[in-house]
Amino acid sequence: MVKITDVARHAGVSPSTVSYVLSGKRSISAETRGRVLESIHELGYRPHAGARALASSRSNVLALMIPLRSGIAVPVVMQFAVSVVTAARRHDHDVLLLTQEEGEDGLRRVADSALVDALIVMDVQMKDPRLPLLRSLDRPSVLIGFPADADDLTCIDLDFHAAGAVCVEHLAGLGHREIALVGSPPEVYARQTGYAQRVADGFAEAVAAHGLDGDVHPCEATADAARELVARLLAERPGLTGVLVHNEPIVGPVLRALRAAGRRVPQDVSVVAMCPDEMAEHAEPPLSSVAIPADEVGGRAVDLLMAKLDGGAVPAATLLPPTLTRRASSAAVR
Amino acid sequence: MVKITDVARHAGVSPSTVSYVLSGKRSISAETRGRVLESIHELGYRPHAGARALASSRSNVLALMIPLRSGIAVPVVMQFAVSVVTAARRHDHDVLLLTQEEGEDGLRRVADSALVDALIVMDVQMKDPRLPLLRSLDRPSVLIGFPADADDLTCIDLDFHAAGAVCVEHLAGLGHREIALVGSPPEVYARQTGYAQRVADGFAEAVAAHGLDGDVHPCEATADAARELVARLLAERPGLTGVLVHNEPIVGPVLRALRAAGRRVPQDVSVVAMCPDEMAEHAEPPLSSVAIPADEVGGRAVDLLMAKLDGGAVPAATLLPPTLTRRASSAAVR
DNA sequence: GCCCGTTATCGAAGCGCTTCGATATGTCAC
DNA sequence: GTGACATATCGAAGCGCTTCGATAACGGGC
Numbered sequence: 001m002v003k004i005t006d007v008a009r010h011a012g013v014s015p016s017t018v019s020y021v022l023s024g025k026r027s028i029s030a031e032t033r034g035r036v037l038e039s040i041h042e043l044g045y046r047p048h049a050g051a052r053a054l055a056s057s058r059s060n061v062l063a064l065m066i067p068l069r070s071g072i073a074v075p076v077v078m079q080f081a082v083s084v085v086t087a088a089r090r091h092d093h094d095v096l097l098l099t100q101e102e103g104e105d106g107l108r109r110v111a112d113s114a115l116v117d118a119l120i121v122m123d124v125q126m127k128d129p130r131l132p133l134l135r136s137l138d139r140p141s142v143l144i145g146f147p148a149d150a151d152d153l154t155c156i157d158l159d160f161h162a163a164g165a166v167c168v169e170h171l172a173g174l175g176h177r178e179i180a181l182v183g184s185p186p187e188v189y190a191r192q193t194g195y196a197q198r199v200a201d202g203f204a205e206a207v208a209a210h211g212l213d214g215d216v217h218p219c220e221a222t223a224d225a226a227r228e229l230v231a232r233l234l235a236e237r238p239g240l241t242g243v244l245v246h247n248e249p250i251v252g253p254v255l256r257a258l259r260a261a262g263r264r265v266p267q268d269v270s271v272v273a274m275c276p277d278e279m280a281e282h283a284e285p286p287l288s289s290v291a292i293p294a295d296e297v298g299g300r301a302v303d304l305l306m307a308k309l310d311g312g313a314v315p316a317a318t319l320l321p322p323t324l325t326r327r328a329s330s331a332a333v334r
Numbered sequence: 335m336v337k338i339t340d341v342a343r344h345a346g347v348s349p350s351t352v353s354y355v356l357s358g359k360r361s362i363s364a365e366t367r368g369r370v371l372e373s374i375h376e377l378g379y380r381p382h383a384g385a386r387a388l389a390s391s392r393s394n395v396l397a398l399m400i401p402l403r404s405g406i407a408v409p410v411v412m413q414f415a416v417s418v419v420t421a422a423r424r425h426d427h428d429v430l431l432l433t434q435e436e437g438e439d440g441l442r443r444v445a446d447s448a449l450v451d452a453l454i455v456m457d458v459q460m461k462d463p464r465l466p467l468l469r470s471l472d473r474p475s476v477l478i479g480f481p482a483d484a485d486d487l488t489c490i491d492l493d494f495h496a497a498g499a500v501c502v503e504h505l506a507g508l509g510h511r512e513i514a515l516v517g518s519p520p521e522v523y524a525r526q527t528g529y530a531q532r533v534a535d536g537f538a539e540a541v542a543a544h545g546l547d548g549d550v551h552p553c554e555a556t557a558d559a560a561r562e563l564v565a566r567l568l569a570e571r572p573g574l575t576g577v578l579v580h581n582e583p584i585v586g587p588v589l590r591a592l593r594a595a596g597r598r599v600p601q602d603v604s605v606v607a608m609c610p611d612e613m614a615e616h617a618e619p620p621l622s623s624v625a626i627p628a629d630e631v632g633g634r635a636v637d638l639l640m641a642k643l644d645g646g647a648v649p650a651a652t653l654l655p656p657t658l659t660r661r662a663s664s665a666a667v668r
Numbered sequence: 669g670c671c672c673g674t675t676a677t678c679g680a681a682g683c684g685c686t687t688c689g690a691t692a693t694g695t696c697a698c
Numbered sequence: 699g700t701g702a703c704a705t706a707t708c709g710a711a712g713c714g715c716t717t718c719g720a721t722a723a724c725g726g727g728c
Contacts, residue, residue, distance in 0.1 A: 001448075003684055014708045019686055026687095029706060046446040050387030051684035054713050059384060060447075061430070068416055073409045081415075082402055085433050086557070094449065097431045099419050112380035114335075115395075115428065249616075253588070282583075284557060329338060337714055348678045355717055360717095362675060383712035386682045670728095678721080684713105691708075698702090 002043045011039035022047065024090070053114065062088050062305060063116040065098040065107065073248050075121065075276055076294055080144065083298030086118060086156065091306050104133045111139045118305045119193035126194050142301045142306035146194055154308065156301050156318040160195045162288045163322035164202025167272045170288065170324050171242040172210040175333035176270060179214040179242035180256055181234055186218040199246050199274065219247055226253035234261050239331050245273040255283060266331035277325065285328035293320055336377045345373035356381065363564035371417040379590040396422050397450040399432040401457035405654045407582050409610055410628055411456065414478065418454060425640050432442060438467045452480065452639045460528050469533045476635045480528055481610045488642065490635050490652040494529045497656035499534025502567065504622065504658050505576040509667035510604060513541070513548040513576035514567055516588055520552040533580050533608065553581055560587035565646065568595050575667050589617060600665035603659030611659065619662035627654055
């Protein structure tokens with residue numbers, strides 16, 4: 001294994017000079033830098049990560065803790081993970097993967113052993129047991145999601161409240177007066193994950209603001225439950241012309257249940273969904289939808305972390321504005 | 335930050351004794367060990383990962399490179415990742431996440447900088463560009479998937495050939511004589527990823543062995559393509575009573591297309607799928623299926639890697655036998 | 669009662685890098 | 699020409715741990 005002293009000897013400089021060339025922390029003449037870089041390349045030198053971490057107390061590794069509870073949309077988690085890794089690499093960092101299962105001990109372990117410089121935690125609950133730990137840690141962290149008490153923490157997420165509202169406004173703008181939210185399973189609201197409730201709140205507020213008629217219906221994530229709910233809605237609310245679905249697994253079943261009931265989408269009923277774009281595009285018909293901008297959330301989370309690592313001040317809360325992509329499933333009421 | 339010398343002082347021993355207590359590499363009297371462990375606990379000591387890696391040339395971190403190409407089933411990838419992390423933790427290792435995008439350079443980077451001790455590579459292609467690198471690296475690796483030339487490499491995967499055959503045997507056992515394989519998109523076969531072709535081969539061989547009538551139909555992963563293919567199959571092969579679907583996104587569409595054509599499942603046509611259990615369970619009707627045992631593959635991959643790290647010899651190829659779970663979608667031919 | 673082999677512990681070297689003075693050289697104002 | 703000040707480079711210390719002898723204490727065999 002080639003080390004810094006080998007490079008130094010090869011380039012005819014001292015090891016510290018090689019180090020400064022690599023870190024840029026002191027000015028090095030163009031000529032020397034060139035010679036050193038050439039030696040590095042020629043010898044195929046790679047600094048030893050452990051040695052570097054020891055000497056500089058920076059590992060250049062971030063921890064990412066991902067959820068694995070059922071009910072969490074797996075593709076979205078994956079998208080987050082990939083975007084975090086990609087963004088981290090842009091900042092010359094790597095990503096250590098932790099599962100929720102490891103819990104607080106896992107976070108403490110990687111932080112206290114200096115394995116990682118900073119942490120990103122996904123799927124934050126309203127009263128998340130990891131919060132006290134994250135507050136006490138001497139390493140910066142960013143939460144994806146908003147707990148009930150976010151004091152001293154840095155959080156980022158899609159603005160779910162606005163997302164709920166934006167869907168209502170879209171339907172209202174198309175002339176719909178009677179709408180409904182087909183929501184997440186009851187336990188998701190009960191669990192206080194926050195985002196489901198925020199969508200419902202945003203929905204309700206916008207409904208009120210626009211003087212619409214609209215209500216919220218939690219729904220189990222099964223095709224049967226979806227069919228049942230759709231049947232009930234159509235029976236109880238004959239004037240219903242707009243539906244917002246916030247429950248990924250049953251997006252397809254809801255559409256089929258509407259069709260089965262003889263309602264055409266969008267001619268009879270307009271449908272808007274909160275789901276990944278890919279799912280919306282492949283639905284029949286393609287769905288007007290609001291997606292979680294996982295790439296942006298992940299990227300921004302890393303940016304925030306880097307800013308904190310550099311000692312910068314960062315906003316405590318970052319709410320990303322929702323974007324509704326209009327597709328075939330929503331149309332003006334006739 | 336508390337370090338080993340603090341623990342040593344607190345316990346009234348030398349730092350090396352603390353180290354030996356932790357590593358177990360030399361015998362320590364029960365009394366001393368107890369005292370040291372108590373001090374460790376009391377002071378909340380965590381060895382510095384970088385220092386440890388530097389001194390022992392072992393980082394206790396594995397690299398996992400995940401695919402992000404479209405067409406790769408995201409939930410399965412996630413399941414792999416989680417099982418690898420979980421298994422790694424059992425061996426006191428952590429997992430560094432790399433994306434396919436980083437390619438060979440990424441692997442080289444983490445290996446040469448001693449950031450990781452060993453590597454796991456997913457989604458191996460028949461002629462994977464990473465193979466020469468993995469062969470030349472001085473760190474052990476395990477591939478999930480089988481390339482065309484696996485010399486000097488350690489590979490593990492589901493036995494896709496047997497999986498294709500097992501589905502045929504299941505249908506044959508139920509008395510079906512005319513069957514078809516609704517396969518992956520043409521580009522997946524073209525890409526030489528291997529597993530799609532292996533399923534098709536296993537299917538074809540078993541069809542021949544049982545004297546059945548059966549053929550292979552690649553299919554794009556869209557609902558339209560699925561409908562079209564099903565219509566064509568039913569038109570061209572009136573005696574068709576069994577279908578194997580190896581194309582996750584269109585499992586639902588195929589079922590619905592059959593139903594739309596007036597064929598009941600399983601009364602008129604039996605369907606078997608290769609897909610995750612969760613998908614099979616939620617289909618209507620629940621599908622007899624063969625799943626990729628991602629948990630086992632991930633766990634075994636880590637075990638193999640650990641054995642290699644310990645200098646042990648491991649089998650070059652590990653093929654996990656497929657398991658067909660019988661559900662409602664397949665029945666004896668009438 | 670002496671030698672030998674264990675068992676338990678210590679001390680010191682060293683892993684490969686960063687970083688902090690210190691030094692040497694050059695530049696410029698006056 | 700001289701002091702003041704950048705600029706470029708070096709040398710050495712030290713990051714926290716592991717590991718390799720070395721040493722001390724202790725039994726046991728004869």
